[in-house]
Amino acid sequence: MIVTPKYRGFICTTSHPEGCAVNVNHQINYIKSKGKFNGPKKVLVIGASTGYGLASRIAAAFGSGAATIGVAFEKPATGSRTASAGWYNTAAFEKAALKEGLYAKTINGDAFSNEIKQQVIDLIKKDLEKVDLVVYSLASPRRTHPVTGETFNSVIKPIGETYTNKTVDFHTGVVSEASFEPATEEEIQNTVKVMGGEDWEMWIHALDEAGVLEKNTITIAYSYIGPEITHPIYKNGTIGKAKEDLEQTSKRLNVFLSKNGGKAYISVNKALVTQSSSAIPVVPLYMSLLFKVMKEKNVHEGCIEQMYRLFADRLYGNKPLYDSEGRIRIDELEMSDDVQSKVNELWKKVDTDNINELSDLEGFRNEFFNLFGFAFDEIDYDKDVDIDVKIPSIE
């Protein structure tokens, strides 16, 4: 089948199997180019198929020779519908790992459910015995609670008052002013239920009870803070409330794991184009300006560069960087004064007429299409491809 991008707003409903493999292989090659580090050996990544979770899995496997179990919620191809990008990414990752003799298996299903937790525990017991790192990198619009059966939807809204700012339609480059109504109390609570720490804590307790955590196990989840421009919609909005909850959870988990020498961390990461972040209003315009500035200063990074630094420098290396809240920081280049003051200056000026000159909208758009395996020079998109790709560990 010839696969072309079919997109609407921040959703692309097709993905290209060979393009997704190129995306994964670029990341693997980056890690290989950096050389090995002495990191984790048996890793569980929850949310392993795209974005930061996929990059974490690649960094652990190809940087530290780790056996990895990934959990993701992806769709295989059916009829003429392509699989989701995360499906193709996972297939490419497993194939590359197996080629190098690295253990790699994936459980595809709802990570919020008890069934998937049990399947993961059974697989660890059968194949790895225990894990020494648990990465929690889920980003989801909804969660069905495993005990009550209730389904919660998350929203991305400000809290307390309406927020008005510039935003861009990144396909057309039209910059407009948009207003976002504040969330209701129920929407805030529901967002915390989906993106807060409850499920992370359930995972760690379930793994501990099953006896599949090594002594000195590390667990880590990812957060974002960002600049003042985005605070009303992010840090001080519904998602920020969920991140506060995640941070509180990390403190509890740190105490819980310390009985066996383990640790729980939050890493504050850089803003990057992923399927989740492109859905946040205002953020794509901020990222387009940020990428322009960071590329000019030669400090731009993608998910894989960030995860390499997190593992090789911070978690398992000798360049720790913690803030006053005890969070690991790898967003220090994004948040540096010289980058932020330049972005602020551009933010005031940017409009539909000058956006291509002032921002890296094209870079943003490319990275968006890259997520689905499109816009890679290596791929001939006029060529027929087999969309029915198997993930080796899933039959």
Ligand code: NAD
């Ligand atoms: P993403 O959308 O690329 O990845 C989400 C992952 O979660 C995918 O592997 C998906 O399959 C999996 N997933 C979603 N629902 C699931 C479910 N019910 N069961 C099993 N798997 C499920 O997102 P991302 O941007 O990489 O976000 C990961 C984490 O990083 C989030 O906590 C996010 O807040 C954080 N973060 C992101 C950014 C950014 O700019 N993208 C910056 C800092 C922190």
